[in-house]
Amino acid sequence: MIKLVKVCKSFNGQKVLDNLDLEIEAQKITVIIGQSGGGKSVLLKHIIGLIKPDSGQIFVDGTDIVKLNDRMLNEVRKKFSMLFQDAALFDSMTVGENVAFPLKEHTRLSKKEIEEIVEAKLLQVGLTNVTHKMPSELSGGMRKRVGLARAIVLNPQIILFDEPTTGLDPLMSDAIDQLILKTQYDTRSTCVIISHDIASAFKIAHNIAMLYHGKIIQSGTPAELRSSNISIIKKFIEGTSA
């Protein structure tokens, strides 16, 4: 389980996270929704230790990762993987090399075994005959799929998704949503998704948390969020600015 306790973070005097508390259930899909530029990605980067909070605690399976040094943090990060907004594929490597990278780094599998796993993972995300292509030759949706294949290649306990459907057409968005659902079902992993795509959030989430002005103003099941009395949540769900 992931638990954030009174997390604060400011950049150049501007508070992005303000005494934020959040509990993320293990083996469930939690979607964190909020306005663009509202600190969602910053929150996600706190969870994986890419950014340290100014104050507060972040527990991953009971370990406060804020107190860990780089080497210990690296050990905790082995439980994680992350799909970045633009997939963050290594552009000097082929698709196959990208997906194989975590395997080469953290396992002692043979070249043949790695190749087999890479092919299987690419197939799992619906991609064939792309192993030797460079990331620059792929469309946005394909890049996200490759990013997802790389994210799940080590079967991590926790997968973080930074805006997985942003910039994709509705069909591709739905395909990515289905992939996330399938991946979570198959691997029983804890998925944390940052999104401002409400339709997608209600489709895939077990839990939804709303980030507003640096705080989680409500967290619960999609049904609970739908019946919320908080006006900003209502507006956000309805998509009205007035």
Added chain:
Amino acid sequence: MIRFFEFTGKKFISIVEEFGKVMLLFLSAFLWMFRKPFRFRVIIKQMEFVGADSVSVILITGAFTGMVLALQTYYGFRMFGGESLVGATVTLSMTREIGPVFTALMVTGRAGSAMAAEIGTMRVTEQIDALYTMSVSPIQYLIMPRILAAALMLPILTIISDFIGIVGGYLVGVEFMKINSGIFMSKIIEFVDLADIFNGLIKSACFGLILSLIGCYKGFYTKGGAAGVGKATTQSVVYSSITILISDYFLTAAMF
């Protein structure tokens, strides 16, 4: 007046701060060199990029530098009948000074800028963050191999530059200006010590360290998208070149 001191003080603090960050990066890269996995393949790849891929540039610049040096010294020394010293002068200049400095400046332009651009692009496209999330240290994977490769390859490139520069000098001095070949060579042997060559190579290793460290530092701390990458690349070339020339003076003063 207060504003002037405020501005100067802020600038000074920011320079000290930046220098501290560069040193911390170097220390971190140095420590990662001794931790597993040792990244031999990445280091070899970088050695190829910094070293082997720079040979053609070094051959051309080295040869013409030696040739023009021979031409200029010949015209100068002829005024007082010192043409016989052209070979020794070219060799001493190449090995002590021009070989290491020109090689470093050429590699800065070719490889140092590429380091800043590549790492900078990786920073702004979150590829460096991706490495962190995969429990891979970007310092060990990206920075240490580049610094090590540059520090190892610069002396080798300098040897090539020195050699081809002397050959160029010989060509101009002996073949074009008709200096006696035996005298040309004997004066080189008479005036040039092994220490001249060796100290030049130490200098070039230091320059390799400087250009790669600044290139990597500028790339690693890039901010602000494509414009940021462009700025980091330009700054890396300018700062590396300036630092190389300044440190050259102090290294020369200490060594010779």
